[in-house]
Structure formats: structure tokens, C-alpha cells
Amino acid sequence: MKEILYFGGNRRVVDLIKKKVGALSVKITTKTLPDLSFYSDEEEGEKKILLVDLSPWDETLFAEIVPVLNLLEKDGVLRRCCVYLLFGHDPELVSKATLANCHAIKSYLVIGEDEDLFGNKLLCELELEEDKSGRYLSVSQLEVRINCLIPFKVNKIGIPHCLMSGPFQINKGDFQIKGSLLSDLNQKMISLEKGEQGYQFSLPFKRPSFISKKDDINQDIFIREINANKNFFRQRRGSIFLIGNDEKSERISRLLDYQANARVHFINDLDILKEEVSKHHPSVLFINLKDEANLKGEESDLTGFVFEDLLKVKSAIPFDEFYKPIIIVLNSPSHSLALRQVFRYDKIVALEEELSREILYELISKYNEKKLQDLSLEQGVIPIDSDVRSCGWIISEVCLHQMSEDRFTFSCPYGLEEGSWIHLEFPFALTAEITDIQPSPLGRDQKKYSCRILGLCGEAERYLRVFLNFAYKDPKEVFTYYNEHPTLLIDNLKKHLHGNGFEVDYGKEEDTHH
Amino acid sequence: MAKKKILIIDDEVKLLKLVSVLLSKLDLEVDTASDGQEGLEKVLKGQYDLIICDINMPKMDGIEVIKEAREKGSRDDFVFFTGHGNEELMMSSLKYGARGFIDKPHFSNLKDTVIEVLGLS
Numbered sequence: 001m002k003e004i005l006y007f008g009g010n011r012r013v014v015d016l017i018k019k020k021v022g023a024l025s026v027k028i029t030t031k032t033l034p035d036l037s038f039y040s041d042e043e044e045g046e047k048k049i050l051l052v053d054l055s056p057w058d059e060t061l062f063a064e065i066v067p068v069l070n071l072l073e074k075d076g077v078l079r080r081c082c083v084y085l086l087f088g089h090d091p092e093l094v095s096k097a098t099l100a101n102c103h104a105i106k107s108y109l110v111i112g113e114d115e116d117l118f119g120n121k122l123l124c125e126l127e128l129e130e131d132k133s134g135r136y137l138s139v140s141q142l143e144v145r146i147n148c149l150i151p152f153k154v155n156k157i158g159i160p161h162c163l164m165s166g167p168f169q170i171n172k173g174d175f176q177i178k179g180s181l182l183s184d185l186n187q188k189m190i191s192l193e194k195g196e197q198g199y200q201f202s203l204p205f206k207r208p209s210f211i212s213k214k215d216d217i218n219q220d221i222f223i224r225e226i227n228a229n230k231n232f233f234r235q236r237r238g239s240i241f242l243i244g245n246d247e248k249s250e251r252i253s254r255l256l257d258y259q260a261n262a263r264v265h266f267i268n269d270l271d272i273l274k275e276e277v278s279k280h281h282p283s284v285l286f287i288n289l290k291d292e293a294n295l296k297g298e299e300s301d302l303t304g305f306v307f308e309d310l311l312k313v314k315s316a317i318p319f320d321e322f323y324k325p326i327i328i329v330l331n332s333p334s335h336s337l338a339l340r341q342v343f344r345y346d347k348i349v350a351l352e353e354e355l356s357r358e359i360l361y362e363l364i365s366k367y368n369e370k371k372l373q374d375l376s377l378e379q380g381v382i383p384i385d386s387d388v389r390s391c392g393w394i395i396s397e398v399c400l401h402q403m404s405e406d407r408f409t410f411s412c413p414y415g416l417e418e419g420s421w422i423h424l425e426f427p428f429a430l431t432a433e434i435t436d437i438q439p440s441p442l443g444r445d446q447k448k449y450s451c452r453i454l455g456l457c458g459e460a461e462r463y464l465r466v467f468l469n470f471a472y473k474d475p476k477e478v479f480t481y482y483n484e485h486p487t488l489l490i491d492n493l494k495k496h497l498h499g500n501g502f503e504v505d506y507g508k509e510e511d512t513h514h
Numbered sequence: 515m516a517k518k519k520i521l522i523i524d525d526e527v528k529l530l531k532l533v534s535v536l537l538s539k540l541d542l543e544v545d546t547a548s549d550g551q552e553g554l555e556k557v558l559k560g561q562y563d564l565i566i567c568d569i570n571m572p573k574m575d576g577i578e579v580i581k582e583a584r585e586k587g588s589r590d591d592f593v594f595f596t597g598h599g600n601e602e603l604m605m606s607s608l609k610y611g612a613r614g615f616i617d618k619p620h621f622s623n624l625k626d627t628v629i630e631v632l633g634l635s
Binding site (some may be wrong): 292306309333 | 537601604605607608609610611612613614615630
């Protein structure tokens with residue numbers, strides 16, 4: 001049975017989903033957004049549909065949710081799920097959705113005034129409605145070389161390398177990059193290479209030598225720009241230990257490591273603690289206790305450590321008057337004073353609260369509030385997930401074979417992944433999801449990709465229909481001509497939509513076909 | 515403002531008097547119990563801002579007092595008198611929510627601990 005898991009708090013949306021799919025064989029489970037942090041899917045069965053409701057738009061929530069999804073994806077938890085973000089109407093919807101897509105979001109749905117439209121789209125996404133693609137007009141045998149934008153995520157900006165990752169397989173190559181990256185980087189050529197930590201490239205800084213190219217960027221200006229936008233970057237300084245012996249603690253430590261301005265290590269074996277402390281010199285050690293005396297009742301979680309374990313923690317800290325890390329004891333029934341007296345260590349803080357997502361976010365904000373000095377590129381800076389600087393596009397050339405009003409196919413040698421998104425700028429701006437991969441007619445080093453156009457509506461939808469109708473008779477010529485004269489295409493489409501027909505100058509004068 | 519109410523539990527009667535005297539300047543309402551059982555009955559009946567209890571007593575030790583008190587719903591603050599060699603008992607008291615320890619027989623941190631736990635200025 002298909003299952004929809006709704007994460008959010010909008011009753012109206014839940015009712016709407018129930019109304020639409022309630023009669024079908026679909027199980028609907030509602031959860032709160034914070035539950036997403038601890039989502040795990042171990043069950044067998046059909047892929048689950050995760051609907052993450054971010055309507056109405058909430059910047060803070062987006063900033064919290066995107067890294068969580070990113071980490072779940074990295075951990076393989078979302079392997080058996082399709083994640084959809086639910087957006088409200090928003091003029092910046094596409095850029096937000098694209099950003100989200102660079103971070104594990106499969107697709108998005110818009111909850112607007114037209115609730116039926118949302119419901120129908122949901123049914124299509126659930127593959128509960130027939131595929132209507134056969135009804136659309138299609139032009140084929142195009143074989144036109146067009147630019148395709150492939151998304152990437154910036155994992156680190158630094159010297160000597162920047163790191164990125166994306167849904168592609170490229171060993172080496174020179175590419176132009178595009179996006180809301182740091183302004184000096186936008187539209188620059190980079191030499192991409194597969195390294196141990198993902199794809200790497202060097203920043204093309206100007207060198208005081210005759211080989212400097214016009215594309216080179218000024219290092220000082222670049223560093224100034226990073227520091228002027230400090231809030232959108234993280235730089236790990238120092239380390240934190242989280243000592244726990246359950247999956248929840250591990251997930252929390254991974255989330256913390258992913259978002260805080262410190263390196264977070266998860267320690268689940270006290271016997272290795274001493275060695276780890278001397279290796280990393282953590283400034284804070286968190287340890288989660290279990291409710292030994294069962295003071296909170298029988299339903300209490302009994303994972304965690306006991307007070308005696310704190311003796312091991314204390315003895316793992318070397319005797320050094322200049323190094324005294326803080327030990328924070330979570331879920332402690334006793335108070336800091338008592339713990340300090342028993343363990344004869346001044347820097348113990350006892351907290352009644354259990355290790356939780358709330359505590360986690362308090363910690364993240366505490367660590368990220370710490371005013372960092374100037375960010376250094378040698379150490380590497382990490383763009384935060386929810387900011388547009390964290391992703392961009394590689395511009396690459398592909399061969400377009402066929403296009404209809406909702407799908408197209410192309411070939412390229414970049415080893416793209418099924419389910420990933422790509423972006424076209426011709427015939428006009430389109431975002432599409434790769435839905436199928438087949439051998440390419442262009443050779444064994446290439447693959448043929450089938451794509452489903454996403455979120456096309458309003459004027460763009462009309463543009464595409466008119467253009468395909470127009471190109472129907474001589475598709476290859478029309479596509480080739482307008483690929484070389486892209487501004488003419490938009491002008492002509494606008495004219496057509498205002499009733500002036502299509503003015504063409506590629507050797508023939510034609511009107512549109514309807 | 516109402517006076518803070520404390521209960522001192524110890525099987526040494528002389529010590530009960532000494533501690534009462536040492537705390538007299540803090541303007542507290544002091545109650546006493548001369549063994550663990552009596553102490554526990556008082557804890558369960560009354561509402562105390564602080565209970566100072568000897569950890570090592572013959573019939574019913576401090577750990578048993580706090581354990582039973584907790585099991586019967588008391589959430590009052592407990593501070594224990596401890597001496598050398600009581601480390602194991604001190605550790606046991608932590609899981610029932612000890613607030614602190616006062617060194618016995620010197621009572622060097624008695625006033626400071628009471629002031630800190632009661633939030634007195």
C-alpha cells in the first residue's frame with residue numbers, strides 16, 4: 001500500500017490530501033516538522049511519499065529543514081522515499097525550489113488558491129492518475145546541440161581546492177559555472193576534477209605572471225566578499241564531543257556536525273575516549289544519561305550512560321591547567337554543584353533536559369552565534385544549505401533529440417542520475433527531472449535521458465505549446481535557428497501571443513499550426 | 515517574605531544542634547529529625563525548601579531516605595552530609611537528584627551550599 005507521510009501542522013492541507021486520496025488505497029500519516037529530524041525508514045514495501053509542508057513560506061524553517069533533509073539523504077535514509085516540499089504561492093518559488101533540489105528535495109507542489117489543482121498534481125505525483133504525455137504534441141529528430149545546466153552543491157570554498165558534488169559522473173573537464181555564487185565566480189570557467197572528497201576545482205585567482213587570463217579573479221576582493229557575507233558561511237573551529245550509545249544521539253551529533261561552526265565527533269565507546277580527547281582536544285563534551293532511578297516514569301528512554309561513566313569521562317581529560325573542557329551532562333536528575341563535588345571537576349554543567357532536537361538547535365545557534373574572526377580561505381568556508389550561494393550550475397552541451405509539451409529527451413556523456421534535475425535555457429527557461437536513462441544513439445560514451453518538465457504554468461506553458469506547433473513541420477531547422485538566435489524567439493512568441501503571428505527569418509515565413 | 519523551611523536529618527543529636535546554630539544567622543525555619551525513618555515521615559508530610567540529610571545512618575541511610583521520598587512523589591531538594599569514604603554513597607545519591615554535599619565534620623561549605631541551593635543573597 002502506498003503511504004504518504006505529511007510533515008507539518010496545516011490541518012487544512014491534511015484534510016485536502018485526505019479528500020483527494022482518501023478513497024484510494026493510500027495510508028496517510030501526519031507528523032510534525034520536528035519529527036523529520038528522526039525519520040527512519042526500515043520497513044519493506046512501496047516507496048513512501050514524504051510531503052514536507054513549508055507553506056506559508058518561513059525562511060527560518062526552511063533553513064532548519066533543508067540541512068535535515070540533506071543529512072537524511074546522505075545517510076541513505078531517503079533511499080526509499082520521494083520527498084516533496086509543499087510551497088505556498090511565492091514569486092521566488094522556482095529559485096527556492098531549485099535550491100531545495102540541490103539539497104535532496106525530489107520535487108515540489110504548490111498549495112495555492114486552486115486546491116483542486118494541487119490535489120490533481122498530487123494524484124499525478126503518486127502515479128495514481130494515467131500518464132497524459134501521449135496526448136501532447138511532440139517534435140522529434142531534432143539533434144540540436146543546446147546548453148544544459150546541471151546542478152551542483154558547493155561543499156567548501158577554499159584554497160587550494162573548492163569542493164562540490166552533484167548528480168553527475170565526470171572524471172575531468174573544463175566547464176563554465178553559473179548561479180548565485182559569489183559574484184566573482186559566476187560565469188567563470190573552472191577545471192573540474194574528481195578527487196577523494198568529491199569534485200574539486202581551484203579558484204582562478206589572478207597571479208602576478210604573464211599567464212593570467214582575463215577570466216581570473218582578484219583574491220582580495222573575493223575574500224572581502226566572503227567576509228561581507230559571513231552569515232551565509234560556516235567555518236569549523238574547534239571540536240565538540242557527543243557521547244551517546246543510541247541512534248538518536250548519533251543522528252543529533254551528525255546534524256550538529258553538519259550545521260555548527262565546530263567539528264562534532266560522536267563517541268559511543270568510553271574506552272576510546274581518552275585517545276580521542278588527546279587527538280581532537282574538544283572544548284565541550286556532552287554526555288546523555290539514562291533515567292537510572294526511573295524518576296520520569298516507566299516510559300522513559302533507558303538508553304544513555306550512568307553517573308559512574310562520568311568517572312571515565314573525567315579520567316579521559318589530561319591533567320593540564322590550560323586545558324579544561326566543559327562536560328555537559330544531559331538528562332541529569334542531580335545538579336551541577338553535586339556533580340562538581342562528587343567528580344571534583346569544576347567545569348561540569350548538569351542539565352535536566354534530555355538530548356533532543358530542541359537542545360540541538362539551541363547548541364547550533366550558540367555555536368554559530370560565536371563571532372568568527374575573519375574567515376580564512378586556507379581553512380575553507382562552507383556555504384549554509386539554505387542560502388543560494390550553496391549551489392550552482394555547470395553549463396554543458398547536450399544533444400536534444402525530442403521535445404513535447406511536458407517531456408524531452410537528450411544525450412550527453414556526463415553520467416547524470418535518474419531523479420535529478422536539469423535546467424534548460426533554450427527554447428526558454430525550463431526545469432526538468434530525469435525520469436529514465438537508456439543507451440544513446442550517439443555512442444557508448446553517452447546516455448539518452450528522458451526528462452519530465454517541472455512546474456511549467458501560465459505564460460511559459462503557452463510559449464512552449466506555440467513554439468512546438470510552429471516547429472512541427474521543420475523541427476530541426478526551427479530549433480537550430482532559434483538556438484542561435486534565442487532573443488528572437490521570445491520576441492516572436494510575445495508577438496504571437498498578442499495576435500501578430502510568428503515572424504521568422506530562418507529562410508521561411510510561416511504561421512503557427514494549431 | 516516567608517522564611518525558608520529546612521529539615522536536618524542526622525542520628526547525632528549534638529550535630530543537629532550544632533548545624534542549627536551554624537545556620538541561625540541565615541534566618542531560616544529549621545526542623546530536625548534524629549533518624550532516617552523519622553526524617554522520611556517529615557519529608558512526606560511537610561513541604562521543605564531544603565533537606566540536609568546525613569548519608570551514613572544506621573537504620574535507614576540517606577540514600578534510602580531520598581529513594582523512598584522520590585518513589586512517594588517528593589521532589590524536595592536534598593543535600594547530604596558526607597565524610598571521607600562515602601564516595602560510593604555519594605555516587606548513588608546522584609541518580610535520585612542530590613543538590614550537593616556538605617563535608618562533615620568540618621562543615622566548611624555548609625553556609626555557602628545552603629545559600630546557593632536556597633538562592634539566598
